[in-house]
Amino acid sequence: MPLLDPLPAPALVQALSAFLREDDATRVELSHVLHKEVAGSLVACASLGEMMRHELAHEADSTSLGKLLASLDSTVRQTLQLVRDMTEAQFPPVLKAFGLHVALQQLVRSIGDGFAGSVVLNLNGEEPSFDLASRLNLFRLIQALLKHCIRYANTTWVEVNCRAAKDKLEITVDHDGGDSIWREVEAAADLAVIQARCVLLGSRMQIMPAGPGGSSRVSLLVVPAAQRPGT
Secondary structure, three states, X not given: OEOOOOOOHHHHHHHHHHHHHHHHHHHHHHHHHHHHHHHHHHHHHHXXXXXXXXXXXXXXXXXXXXXXXXXHHHHHHHHHHHHHHHHHHHOOHHHHHOOHHXXXXXXXXXXXXXXOOEEEEEEEOOOOOOOHHHHHHHHHHHHHHHHHHHOOOXXXXXXXXXXXXXXXXXXXXXXXXXXXXXXXXXXHHHHHHHHHHHHHOOOOOEEEOOOOOOOEEEEEEEOOHHHOOOO
């Protein structure tokens, strides 16, 4: 069965508004860090460089130059760390360097640290070759699914299974939160974004109703664009 019935126009507008609000907030935060932290640190580096040139022109002693050099080195290192943190927030470097599997391992660890229940990840096979944009989209999709599952008090465990082959990736998310967490009116905006990410991947998510044990399953089949018919 499909994840959700088609959303009515007001719900779509609400979903788009929530997405734009989050996007704007991200841009404001990024701009603030770039202007105040990164640009400010670079100005400090330039000032320290000028001070060092001035000291050299006046034959300063090595102690004075050593202090300035230490300050310059510290400021450069702090600036580099800021840039790394910003880069990771936009596109986790591990996604490019080591692929989706390693990125998901990090994601599950970070999500599990703030969840009272248990989050388990099982990985099988070598992941297909995704372009970087699709890899990021898939990572954000799984991140959104996990966060959606654990935000409900009745969820005590979540298990993610990724079965990879050369030409496809099968993903299932099992949880004990019940079916209703996928149909809550308050969650319409989040679920619309999840659906949109599925569309970008050329896929469609399905949900299997809760069985006798109370667990539900969300399944997703993703095929790299290069492997899809007609591409």
